[in-house]
Amino acid sequence: ARVPTRTNRDDRYFTDVYQAMPKQGFTKMFEKMLDSPNIKILLNCDYREIVKQIQFREMIYTGPIDSFFDYQYGKLPYRSLEFKHETHDTETFQPAPVVNYPNDQPYTRVTEFKYLTGQEHKKTSVVYEYPRATGDPYYPIPRKENGKVYDKYKMLADACPDVHFVGRLATYKYYNMDQIVAQALTVYGKIAGMKRIEAGAATAATAATAAINRKFPLNGNYSSNGNGTTNSEIASAI
Template sequence: MFDYLIVGAGFAGSVLAERLAAVEGKKVLLIDKRNHIGGNAYDFYDEAGILIHKYGPHIFHTNSAEVFNYLAKFTDWRNYQHKVLAHTHGQYVPIPINLTTINDLYGKNLDSSGVTDFFAAIKEDVQQVKTSEDVVVKAVGRELYETFFKGYTKKQWDLDPSELDASVASRVPTRTNKDDRYFTDTYQAMPLHGFTKMFEKMLSHPNIKLMLNTDYHEIMHEISFEKMIFTGPVDEYFDFCFGKLPYRSINFKFETLDQKTYQRTGTINYPNDYDFTRITEFKYLTGQKHKKTTVVYEFPKSDGDPYYPIPRPENNELYKKYQALASQSETIFVGRLATYKYYNMDQVVAQALSVFKKIKQENELNLDPERVASNSSLSNE
């Protein structure tokens, strides 16, 4: 008899498994259809002995001390600030767009005040910001939009930015200084020995039983459990009764090279040339010393494992139908796939910690009849 059956051993499922086992003393069965833990953050050593991320680069960053300190229970950190270049017009320039980007691209020698005036002169007056195109042209104008965003977005989402919710482009800021870090979060670090080692420590509690290569359909009627927590696709849980929620997937092409480094920084974006969107070199991310190096090319596609929920109004409306079903279910839905949200890793951890707090409060209420009666009488007034 298990207290909880948790479906999915990524961040959402693993954090909840650990908290329920360690804090509440609950017996947890954690299952995953893949042959490994860690979800899309899973990393491993390839044949050359280089630590790589199987599902593309995962770079941890957060402004939440709670999230950072929680994960620090299971890993030491390596300080790392990610930097990205974009290859365009035969040059490699910083992205997000900053002062250096403009000076290099246009052969100028502007300071922060000058680049502010430059943006002011070229940006478009958009009254209502509804789409990703609106966000960018309002900030930096049409030319820079077409240089850095239009082609990249088309490859990544198979949609024009004018067809995508404003939230997508809003993730990428525009800077008037020389800050060339991709993220500006308070905490920027990588698990010292990799994500998988962190997950192994997180799931080492004796109250957690782990089953891999297991589809929940195969066992949920064979095993006794009190409550289910589901971190997989919400539409799959409800047998796609309203139709499939759209996602983008990625084909990853790995290449090991007999040289110490391949490129100038961790990731280089290719917004306009080639079929791939970017190339990432893992040794920058991990800090590993090795005579060889491994890179990954990313080719977005429409079919395959669901990675990115596509933020469009019609997709959100479809999700709301599943959300209504989920709200009536006794199952708890957590994570990017279960809530159809374009979450970063730290946001998933924060969501899982928040859900745990609610579960803990409910458990405390159930153990205290007077508090249950008090809450019940209040709710009836």
């Protein structure tokens, strides 16, 4: 269930034994992960716009699987969200980082991020999440009939040995970030002929992307990430 019931006073969002935030935040972490002359980032660009200009032996595809195959078996449905951001002139807004509203409100949860990051400030920012049927694809809908459609796309995917379908959209399954990192390392290990544990030890979570880009660099005059941008859309899609 998305909203677990607890019988203790643990008010953390997740109950994993080991939980951490990057020391300097996620932005810095991704900037460092992408800071390589071998990684080039192209933003706001569908991979289809550039795929013909780039020579590759293996592609890592993180987009929706139905889109990859031109929706030939129909569109896989997703649940989406609309986010409403608010800043309040108060140090804290709610008693916990995430408060769920499963009943009468039009929004389903409110997140107050400073609890998660440990930020100290006299104001606070919160985000309301409104469930939507359309919009960016966030949550696959795990129904039997959708599973059957996915299975058909999976058969097409299995027939493309040079494309690795990785992540939530490409495998039509909801994963948390730790699971996605594990999946990425497994795929990288497979490509590089290593076991996942070796892949994890040898490299950071984006190693798969970095390695592919190193082996098969983009051939255009695309700008690198020297400006410190953090969007990894293309880096993760190719």
